[in-house]
Amino acid sequence: MPETPESLLARLDALGIAHRTVRHPPVFTVEESKALRPDLPGGHSKNLFLKPQKSPGPFLLVVLQEDRRVSVNALARGLGARRVAFGPAEDLMTQLGVEPGSVTPFGLVNAAPGAVRPVFDRQLMQAHEWVNFHPLTNAMTTAIRPADLLGFLERLGHRPELVDPPEAP
Numbered sequence: 001m002p003e004t005p006e007s008l009l010a011r012l013d014a015l016g017i018a019h020r021t022v023r024h025p026p027v028f029t030v031e032e033s034k035a036l037r038p039d040l041p042g043g044h045s046k047n048l049f050l051k052p053q054k055s056p057g058p059f060l061l062v063v064l065q066e067d068r069r070v071s072v073n074a075l076a077r078g079l080g081a082r083r084v085a086f087g088p089a090e091d092l093m094t095q096l097g098v099e100p101g102s103v104t105p106f107g108l109v110n111a112a113p114g115a116v117r118p119v120f121d122r123q124l125m126q127a128h129e130w131v132n133f134h135p136l137t138n139a140m141t142t143a144i145r146p147a148d149l150l151g152f153l154e155r156l157g158h159r160p161e162l163v164d165p166p167e168a169p
Contacts, residue, residue, distance in 0.1 A: 002097025002110045005135040009142070011109070017152060021135060021142040028101040028138060030066045042130030042143050045121070047103040049092050050076065050084040058117040059087055059095055062165075063105050063133075065124040069168040078166055079119060102138040105149065105160075109136075113157030122162040125150070 003011075012019050022040060027033045030046050037044075043065065050060040050072070060081065064070065076084040089100050095116050096107025108118055124131060125146040133149075135142040144152075150160045 005137050005140055008106055008109055008135050017148045019142050019144045021140055023140050026139045040132050040141055042132050043124050043128030044132050045124055049087040049103050051087040051091060052081050053083040053085055055082055058115055060117050060119060062119045064121045070165050071168045074166050098136055102134050104134040106133055106135050108153055108156060108158050118153060118158050118160045120160055120162050122164050125162055
């Protein structure tokens, strides 16, 4: 069974990782989430779950600054993947334990090490004291310090990468 938001937050508490969570109506887009900003200071993201096409390799979870415009294919090439497509809902549930609209780096709590390659926008992770992500549901948002998130993922056996994604023209 995948983790629940409550069990995820309990894990953070058990590790002494500071975080704060706000409940809100479900949001499915960056635009919808912007209406919540007075209650959610810090960096915000868009998260892409990508599946390699015609080549073996892990899924990609790409965490970008929310307003960054990228070419998915150029991004994939920069990461050494030839071609990618957005991962289907079944793979999203199998790998991260979340539904579409709730893609989050916290979903890596459900992924086997090496099955999903976590890639973070360096600017997002270095420019903010707090970053905000859904804790496995898009009806909540959890703020966490970037270093704490990266350390948490490393404890789970993942190897987060910080990259400078190419801007789309």
